[in-house]
Amino acid sequence: MPRTSTVTPAGCPPLRVLSFDNLGLIKVIENSKKQGDLQVIARWGEPSLQRSIVSACLSSDEDSQVLAVARKNFIVDILNPSTGASCMELNARTIRGRLNSNLQEDTDASLVAVHMFRAEASGLRSVLTCTSSGDANLHLIDGIQVHEDSFGTSWPICRMGNILCMKVDKSEKYAAFGGDGIDVSLWDIQTQNRIWEAKAPPRDSNGLMSRPFVTASTFLGDDHKKLVVGTGHHQVRLYDINARRRPMIAFDFLESPIKAVEADTDGNRVYIGTGNGALASFDMRSGKMLGSYKGRISGSIRCITVHPSLPVFAACGLDRFLRVFHKNSRELLTQIFLKQPLSVNVFDTHYPAKALTADDSAEVSSVEYSDNAFLYAENEMLDSVGSKKKKKKTKESKKMKSTQDELLEVDNNIYAVSEKACKKRKAQRLEGRESHLKAHKKKKRSESST
Amino acid sequence: MGKRNHLEHTEGRDQDEKGDEMSTKKPFPSYIKNKLIRSLQYAKLKTQKKNQKKIRRKERDAVEKQAVQLGEAAPPRRVPRTIENTREYDETVARPDDDELLAEDAVDEFSAHFNSEVTPQLLITSSRWCSTMTIKFIAELLRVIPNAHYYKRGSYEIKQIVKYARNRNFTAIIIIHDNRKEPNGMLIISLPDGPTAHFKLSNFVRSKKIKGHGKPTTHLPELILNNFTTRIGHRLGRMLASLFPRQPNFRGRRVVTFHNQRDFIFFRHHRYIFEEKEEASRSSNTNKGSEKKSKKSSKVKMIARLQECGPRFTLKLISLQHGTFDSKYGEYEWVHKADMDTSRRRFFI
Numbered sequence: 059m060p061r062t063s064t065v066t067p068a069g070c071p072p073l074r075v076l077s078f079d080n081l082g083l084i085k086v087i088e089n090s091k092k093q094g095d096l097q098v099i100a101r102w103g104e105p106s107l108q109r110s111i112v113s114a115c116l117s118s119d120e121d122s123q124v125l126a127v128a129r130k131n132f133i134v135d136i137l138n139p140s141t142g143a144s145c146m147e148l149n150a151r152t153i154r155g156r157l158n159s160n161l162q163e164d165t166d167a168s169l170v171a172v173h174m175f176r177a178e179a180s181g182l183r184s185v186l187t188c189t190s191s192g193d194a195n196l197h198l199i200d201g202i203q204v205h206e207d208s209f210g211t212s213w214p215i216c217r218m219g220n221i222l223c224m225k226v227d228k229s230e231k232y233a234a235f236g237g238d239g240i241d242v243s244l245w246d247i248q249t250q251n252r253i254w255e256a257k258a259p260p261r262d263s264n265g266l267m268s269r270p271f272v273t274a275s276t277f278l279g280d281d282h283k284k285l286v287v288g289t290g291h292h293q294v295r296l297y298d299i300n301a302r303r304r305p306m307i308a309f310d311f312l313e314s315p316i317k318a319v320e321a322d323t324d325g326n327r328v329y330i331g332t333g334n335g336a337l338a339s340f341d342m343r344s345g346k347m348l349g350s351y352k353g354r355i356s357g358s359i360r361c362i363t364v365h366p367s368l369p370v371f372a373a374c375g376l377d378r379f380l381r382v383f384h385k386n387s388r389e390l391l392t393q394i395f396l397k398q399p400l401s402v403n404v405f406d407t408h409y410p411a412k413a414l415t416a417d418d419s420a421e422v423s424s425v426e427y428s429d430n431a432f433l434y435a436e437n438e439m440l441d442s443v444g445s446k447k448k449k450k451k452t453k454e455s456k457k458m459k460s461t462q463d464e465l466l467e468v469d470n471n472i473y474a475v476s477e478k479a480c481k482k483r484k485a486q487r488l489e490g491r492e493s494h495l496k497a498h499k500k501k502k503r504s505e506s507s508t
Numbered sequence: 509m510g511k512r513n514h515l516e517h518t519e520g521r522d523q524d525e526k527g528d529e530m531s532t533k534k535p536f537p538s539y540i541k542n543k544l545i546r547s548l549q550y551a552k553l554k555t556q557k558k559n560q561k562k563i564r565r566k567e568r569d570a571v572e573k574q575a576v577q578l579g580e581a582a583p584p585r586r587v588p589r590t591i592e593n594t595r596e597y598d599e600t601v602a603r604p605d606d607d608e609l610l611a612e613d614a615v616d617e618f619s620a621h622f623n624s625e626v627t628p629q630l631l632i633t634s635s636r637w638c639s640t641m642t643i644k645f646i647a648e649l650l651r652v653i654p655n656a657h658y659y660k661r662g663s664y665e666i667k668q669i670v671k672y673a674r675n676r677n678f679t680a681i682i683i684i685h686d687n688r689k690e691p692n693g694m695l696i697i698s699l700p701d702g703p704t705a706h707f708k709l710s711n712f713v714r715s716k717k718i719k720g721h722g723k724p725t726t727h728l729p730e731l732i733l734n735n736f737t738t739r740i741g742h743r744l745g746r747m748l749a750s751l752f753p754r755q756p757n758f759r760g761r762r763v764v765t766f767h768n769q770r771d772f773i774f775f776r777h778h779r780y781i782f783e784e785k786e787e788a789s790r791s792s793n794t795n796k797g798s799e800k801k802s803k804k805s806s807k808v809k810m811i812a813r814l815q816e817c818g819p820r821f822t823l824k825l826i827s828l829q830h831g832t833f834d835s836k837y838g839e840y841e842w843v844h845k846a847d848m849d850t851s852r853r854r855f856f857i
Contacts, residue, residue, distance in 0.1 A: 081611060105611035271837075290837050315837050333839040354848055356856075358830065358839035376830055376841045378600070378739065395599045397608045397739070399830075399841070 067353075069093040070382045070391035071368055074409035076116070076139065077380055079398035082109030082129060084142065087380065087394060088409075096382070096394045102142040109133070114402045117174035117183065123408055126185055128172035134187060136174075136199065139406060150187040150195050153210045167191035171224035173233070186233065186247065188224040192216040194235070196247065213250045216240050225275045227282035234285055236272025242287050244299060256287075257303035259295075274318050278342060279325035286328050286342060288316030294330060296342050307345040312336050320362040320371070322385065329371060331359025337373055339385070351383045353390035361402045374400035591770065596854045602742040609742070616743075617698055621679065621750040628751055630656040631673045632682045636663060639689035645712060646684055648819040652764060652777050654728055654753055656682075666695075666833045674700050680751055684709070694823060695833065698747055702831040703841060705747060707773075707823040715818025722779045722815040727760020728753050729777075735768040740828065740842050741857035748773075762817070771855050773823040779815045784808050825857060 073096065075087045086100040103109070113128040116139055125139040134148040150169055167190050175184040185197045195212045215221060219239025226233045232253070236242035244254040261267050271290035278284035278296075285297040287305075292313055295305035311330055318331035322339070327348065331337045335355035339348045357377025364371040370391060374380045380403055381393040537549035575582045587593070602609050613619065620626050632649055634642050638661070650656050664672075666683065673681050678699055685693035694707040715721045731752050736745030748766050756762075765776040787807050828842040848854065 081608070081615070083608070105608065105615075107615040315839075317839065333837070334843050335840065335845070352847060354845070356840075356842045356845065356848065358841070376839060397606070398612065 067095075067390050067392050069095055070370060072409070073365070073368070073370070073382070074406035075363075075372055075380065075382075076114070076125070076404045076406060077374060077396055077400050078111035078114045078127065078402040078404075079396065079400050080110045081105040081107065081398050082111055083398060084111070084127065084137075085396055086142070087396075089392070095392045096380070098394070098396070100142060102137075111401050112169055113171040114404055115172050115174045116404045116406070117176055118407050119177055122177065123406070124174055124183065125404070126172050126174035128169045128187060130168045132169050132189075134169075134172055134185060134197075136185075140408075146199065148185065148197055148199065150189070150197075153195060153197075153212050170221050170237075173224065173226040173230075175226075175230050186224075186226065188215070188221055188235065190220045190222075190237075192219070192221050192237075192240070194224075194233070194245070194250075211250065215243070215245070219270075223272060223274050225277060227277040228280045229282065232282040234275050234277070234282075236270075236275055236287060238271055238290070239269060240272065241270035242272045242275055242285065242297070244282065244285070254299050255303065256297060256305075259304065259308065271315075273316055276319045276321040276328065278321050278328070284342075286319055286321060288319040288330060290315040292316055292332065294319070294328075294340065294345075296345070307342065309345050311338065311340075311347075317375070318359050318362045318373070320364055322364055322371075323366060327385075329362045329364065329373075331362055331373055331375070333358045335359060335375070335377065337362075337383075339388075349388045351388050351390070353381050353383070353393060355379070355381065357399075360400060363403050363405055365405050366407050372403050372405065374403045376400075591853055592855075594853055596851060598738060598855070600738045600740070602737065602739050609739075613746070616746070617701055617703065618746045618750045621754065622746070624754050626679055627753055628655055628679045629677060630680050630682060630751060631659055631669070631678045632656050632684070633659045633661045633669065635683065635685045636661055638684070639686050641689055641712075642684050642686040642691045644714060645691045645819070645821075648715060649682070649684075651724060652729070652819070653751060654726075666697075670697060670699070670832050682751075696747065696751070697833050698750065699832070702829065703743070703747065704829040704831070704833045704838075705744060706826045706829070708826055709821055709823055711820065711822045713818065713820040718816050718818045718820065720815065722817045724762055724777065724779060724817040725760050727757035727762055728755065729760065729762040729764045730756040730758070732763060732765040732767070734766065736766075736857060738855075738857060740825075741768065743841075744773075744825065744828065744857060768857050771824060771857050773825070773857070775819075775821050775823065777817045777819065779817055781813050781815075783811050783813055785811050 069091070070089055071093065072091065073087075073089050075096065077085045077087060079085070082103050083105055084102040085098050086102070087096045088099045089096050108129075108131045110130040111127055112130055115126045117124050117126070123139050124145070125137040127135040127137060128150070129135065132150045134150055136145045136148065137143065138145060169187060170190050171188045173186040175186070177183050182198055182200050185199060187195045187197070189195075192215045193212055194215055195210070197210045215235045216237075219237055221235055221237035221240060223237065224233060224235050226247070231247060233245050233247055234242055235245065241256045241258060243252050243256065245251065246253050256270075258267060258270060268291055272287055273290050274288040276286050278286055283299050285299060287295045287297065289295065292315055293308055293310055294316065296307040297303075298306045312332055312334075314333040314336070316330055317333050318329075320329045322328065326341055326343055327339055328342055329337070329339050335357055336350065337352075337355060337359055338350040340346065341348055351373075355373070355375075355377060357375050359373050359375040361375070362371060362373045364385075369385045370382050371385060372380060372382050374396075376399045378397060378399055379393050379395055380400060382391045383389065384391055537546050537553060540546040540549060572582045613622070621628065630653060632646055632653075634646060646658055650658055659669075669681060669683075680699055681695075681697040683695040683697075684691050685695070687693075691709055691712055694709045695704065696707070697704045729752065731749060733745045733749060736742055745766070752764065761780050763778045763780060765774070765778070767774045767776065785808070787809055825842070826844055827840055830839045830841050842856070844856075848856070
């Protein structure tokens, strides 16, 4: 009898994700249950190829959230992420009401990335955009319109090549740019000066230099000192801005170009996605692979987003699926088919707080769990790196171990349901096998008697 | 010893039960170690099963006949369970009422073709140093696909060919690869901005080898695309459709079929004809007066006849790449991977 049942994913904790696609649609995906599947609850926007979304950024303060959506036709939409109401539309080509002369002539250029800054003390927000032709634009907005007498400025990152990625660090003072033919460089946003630039890697054994081809970048930890970069030559590099201009660690990952790099919240781990759908996590202290994530990913991964509090991350791309993985167990928690090639996805970080009123107990436990899970993850990583200090059996380590066990328990807590089900199934299987054996024995006995 | 005992045991049982119906307790013939006896047993079992099947079919037919005679509804025919109809649930199946599907179709790479804004112009070439069989395959393709032009490959790279074809307003490039002097791969690159599909090509049969094959005319063919159900399949179907001109010449009665079954795409090329056939009349026994009447009343039956023109071949999708061909820096929309093949009942097209 062939197997007709399918293995269903375990389900994910309460989440709210926004996904952005090539047709310019924004989909709101939610799971309100403790352990359930994602569902599309709203769709914003009308399908149009011109308004195809290339990048999005959710800026969340304690009390407010603003979403900036960069479209291919140089329009940046500022939205309210909870209702989808459009606050304003910003043309990235105009600076202080005038068309930017650099961008006018170049018709092939498109918008590449957008970053929405946290609100300043005056309540104004800045938006940083970047075009493929190599212009960075900074606009100041006050919620409804572009602030007139303020500063809106544009400066060139490069005059050759195509910019492919932009990343702003956590302190929101520095931005890293890189692209096709452009090695990664770090810019001070306030002064618009380049403070650091990567040096091309040494020539290879044939004496050839590879073209710089930066496709994705991310900052490790909270500061701007450590920069991880993925290249089109399927190489991952770690730069230390303080130390030198050449990478501290560089290693190859499979054979297709790296399309997405995202740092974990613990400051050591990075998630890497490639052009043919391989997804893995690496420890950037040692450059070792921690494991790959499997879930029948059939298309290029365009974006990876790490949840700030829960131990999950989401990946989406050209295979039109949004998948949520558990960071540590590397299990596919849930996946959803979103019909269009996806470009970006963003976690709504305020969502669990809203759910707190609805379902107190579930939420609290999950939050606790998530906090602990980080500790656990760190411990686990330390183990994997194999530092000699830890091997000494001191009291401290014992203590650590005991806490680790506790944490493990907590870690298992949220997925206890699935495990229970698993155990039940196993028990049933065993029972079935036993009964089968018994029947077989009976048969034999009866045969021998005859 | 034990062997012989076992054999005797089964034989003895056999003799006992000869007159009876086939019992389920009897061990399978595979347990019998003597080949002669085993094969005899097998033959016996087979004839038994065959007879039983015959009886069952007869009974079923009788019931059906009776129902028809009585004017009742015939009992529903049972549908055999196949791999296709027990296919795993697939959420990516494209539904015709999906507005997002329509929206995507309106703006995707093939929309210009389906809006009749461009006519397909194909460039067909081979791999470098191809075999004669590949050349023959290409010759067959040139007969099937209108507006197709063969270009010698020379030593050009695919990326150079793409650039060349794009500048000359070709809408697609087909490249045939071969291995061991047999064509074994097909690359279809849609121009100007992709996508690129890479197929495994197998079971190629030349028209000449097809028994009773016809010679196709130069009329524009009709196109049949079967079973392209999922989103990937839908996209692939549109890609294959964009290789042929939009307006078929129905006078030519030529049909080109791409039939998808379990992710294998079968290519067939036919000519059809509708013929009038008089129903056999029993007028020969009657006299002339009644002959006239029978002529009036004799029904003219229309039958469709099909003649295969060839070639035949089978395609299997290996990858669908975003954009034009770029094996080094390209992104894939769909790649076949080993961990997808964990179930026989899972299909992607």
